[in-house]
Amino acid sequence: MVARTVTALTRLLDVVSLIAADRRIQIVFTVDDERPAIFEAGTTALLDDLAPRRIPWPRARKTRFDLILSASENDGLSDLDGPILLLPHGLAFQKYYPGSEVVAGLDPARLPPTGAVTVGLSHPAQRPPAGAPGAVLGDPAWGRMLAGRHRRGGYRAAFGATGRRLIVLASTWGPDSLLGACPELPERLVAQLPMDEYRVVAVLHPGVWAEHGPWQVRAWLAPASGAGLRVLDPDTTWQAALLAADCVLADHGSLAGYAALADVPVLLGPRLSGTTVPGSVADRLGERCARLVAHADLRAQVDAAIRDHDAGAHRAVLGEAVTEPEATASRLRSWLYRAMELPEPPFPAEFPPPPVPVVEAPPAGAWVAGAGAEAGLVTITRFPALGAVHEELPYRHVVARLEHATATQVAGAAVLGVDAVPEEDPFPHWPHALLIASAGDDGCRVWTRDGRAALLRAGDPAVDPWALASWAYRRLRRAEPLAGTHRLRLGRRIVTLRAEGC
Incomplete structure (x- = not known):
């Protein structure tokens, strides 16, 4: 070797x-x-x-x-x-x-x-x-990808994509690559996609890591990583990400072709490459697939690529792949x-499936949330706090976790998150906060300024318990009690929420 x-x-x-x-x-x-x-x-x-x-x-x-x-x-x-x-x-x-x-x-x-x-x-x-x-x-x-198709659910769970759409950014190296043409794409994409409806994973060509060094690559991606982006290490099996994906944003590199082979919707970067061989898979995909408009609405483009994709549409392009x-x-x-010059073993040849990756993401420090209601159903929508104000959100508020957010984010937050039950009353230190919240395996605990407390539990274990604090924020703003059983929409899920306490 x-x-x-x-x-x-x-x-x-x-x-x-x-x-x-x-x-x-x-x-x-x-x-x-x-x-x-x-x-x-x-x-x-x-x-x-x-x-x-x-x-x-x-x-x-x-x-x-x-x-x-x-x-x-x-x-x-x-x-x-x-x-x-x-x-x-x-x-x-x-x-x-x-x-x-x-x-x-x-x-x-x-x-x-x-x-x-x-x-x-x-x-x-x-x-x-x-x-x-x-x-x-x-x-x-x-x-190997064919050998791992049956593990799609496990791959999606590993990326935190259960109940969400998984979007993969697959960039090769060079100025014509996806991130060479759109270096700000990771931050803009995670900022425009609701946290509870999408998960974003970045797969960068190992040459990017080799040229710039892992420390620099992670530093460049730190703002997006802190807002939920999962970044695969260069030696992690990228096949798992493509098998789990709902849409792949790519370029003239090979991963666009592998995504197309897997019949995944592909949205290509804005630049053509002068190194692409005419008639190759990359060349044919470049003629067929839609291209990203870098400064237009990214969510609309991703959703359109998924909506307009015809199953099996890439077969003609990939006929000679x-x-x-x-x-x-x-x-x-x-x-x-x-x-x-060895006799072949008697058992059938078979590739091992790509392993289920271990992908860690730093906890989100802060996010902007809204809580609207229609026909008795409250809908929580959350976006990473990456500069966008999102004034359109009903009952808009900022949630900031004390142990992970910046001082500026904490100072302006209406809901403060803590990793453990506070030993002393934190409200005197944070005059803008209406609510203190702490999320764990048992649900989300909330405390109000007037000393009331409640435990919020969602009927779906895949629901992020931190989102329940935004439901409580809306109830307090409307002077409504927290106790009881309620219905909540979070992303594509409709769940039952039970509140015990005040």
Whole structure:
């Protein structure tokens, strides 16, 4: 396994998932540190986390291997001894090297002259460089996605999207990428989408993390993360996010194509890319999919992409992307064992599903909420406090959590959230607050200025108990008692709320 970048390494891990458990095979990893990649940062850390057997490049050059796997022709493959399988590290080969007409991944000048390299193709319509044999093997990343389709509910729960629409921001690198063209998109999107109706997840190309560094990337995304954005680490399985998505905002990178293969609505970024190969999946999607208007209403565009999507609409575009995808595991495993001159195991070949990711998001510090009512049903609508005033909301108010909000947010909040029951009366310190609230597994406890208290419980355990404080705020503003059983709309849910106490 020649691990050049995080992107290449994760693609190879998809491949060897078919053979890694075979006790007849020892898998070793190496890095060509004589020809370091531009986006090499993060590769060593991922290898450290995986803890495989690793050998230095000079030793790899002196060793005879039964099979060599690479996802980049930029590695010094001609220095290695053994049959080589060269795979794309994206969906087929759909980009030129910048400033050239050489297809990335298929540069004949960088391939060994001996013909020892076999180029793995995902469809018979694709062609390897002259002189290099090709093998139609399918796409292992898409194969793993197919193997995980039955876990969609678990993936959605891991992203906190149960009962919400899950929107995925999938950006490659470079100025024409989604975030290169719209760097403020994460903050604007989470600010315009109601918290209880949408969840937003960002999947950035590992090259973005490698070029700028994890600290800087997280710092840039901190305002949106503090407002609910989930950010996947570069070594987290992005396949789970695409399988869970209701809509994907993407660009000319491969993730738009994988989302389309999964029949997910795709909304592309505003910029075309000059590196896209004509006739490729990225090129065809660019002609078919709607493009984001960066400064227009983002929620309206997302909702329109979901509403106007026709199931199966991408099939014609993706006809030459992956051949017989259900057969990828068997086709690829058979090729690997033939290359190693080993008999294939007797059990069927099958990719493991992408694991359910562990995605943590910092607690929201503050939000703007409204509480309207129609026909006896109170509707709570909440937006992150990211600059938008939302004066249109009925009974508009700000909720700020003392342990997580800024001093400015707390000073202007009508509802103050605390992580634990206060030991002393906090109201004298916060003259603008009408209500104190604390949310936990048992519901939401609220305290009023005149010493009354109540415990609010929702009949649906998926409901964020903090939202119940906004219902109590409206009742207090209207001088209505809190006790009793009530109905509440929160996002797409209608739940029963029971209040015990005052």
